[in-house]
Amino acid sequence: MSASKAIIDRILADAKSNAEQIISDAKSKAKAISMKSQAEAASYKAEQIKIANDAYDEIEKRKVTVANLEVRKVLLEAKQSVISSVFEAALVEIRNINPTEYKNLITRMLSNNASDEDTVIICKDDEKVITQSYIEKIAKQMKINITLSKAYGSFSGGIILENKNYDKNLTLDVELEAARDTLEREVAQVLFGE
Numbered sequence: 775m776s777a778s779k780a781i782i783d784r785i786l787a788d789a790k791s792n793a794e795q796i797i798s799d800a801k802s803k804a805k806a807i808s809m810k811s812q813a814e815a816a817s818y819k820a821e822q823i824k825i826a827n828d829a830y831d832e833i834e835k836r837k838v839t840v841a842n843l844e845v846r847k848v849l850l851e852a853k854q855s856v857i858s859s860v861f862e863a864a865l866v867e868i869r870n871i872n873p874t875e876y877k878n879l880i881t882r883m884l885s886n887n888a889s890d891e892d893t894v895i896i897c898k899d900d901e902k903v904i905t906q907s908y909i910e911k912i913a914k915q916m917k918i919n920i921t922l923s924k925a926y927g928s929f930s931g932g933i934i935l936e937n938k939n940y941d942k943n944l945t946l947d948v949e950l951e952a953a954r955d956t957l958e959r960e961v962a963q964v965l966f967g968e
Contacts, residue, residue: 890918895934
């Protein structure tokens with residue numbers, strides 16, 4: 775099992791535990807909303823019987839539908855909050871992997887995306903891991919000319935490849951957000967069984 779898989783598994787396990795608590799809280803809130811809505815529906819029913827017996831059925835259906843929609847909305851918000859916390863935790867875990875694994879991640883980013891004459895921008899936190907000699911080594915292996923920027927980017931990790939014609943944003947935040955688009959359904963399945 776790879777270190778990143780182990781990290782993801784640990785994040786998912788922690789997130790599942792947190793999700794169960796959040797879902798439990800959300801269900802309690804949903805039950806309270808449902809109970810309140812049912813009480814309102816009963817009161818409304820008595821008033822409407824006095825006014826017009828034939829209009830009652832339609833009105834109650836609307837109130838129950840609205841209450842059910844509100845319950846679903848609360849549950850969806852809770853689930854989205856849990857999923858967001860999973861991806862935030864994943865970013866923290868990635869930032870905390872050992873320097874060798876992190877360097878391997880950056881090497882893959884460079885190998886898959888760097889072009890001749892690119893300037894590699896890193897964040898201040900990576901200055902001891904992603905050095906000029908490391909960039910020169912990668913450039914030599916790829917047989918291209920890339921340089922390390924003297925200026926640091928204001929991001930939490932990863933790289934930006936800057937060229938006169940384009941920039942390639944490979945920061946951890948952007949890469950994780952892109953991964954979220956494809957992994958969110960899988961994470962929801964693991965956390966909520968959906």
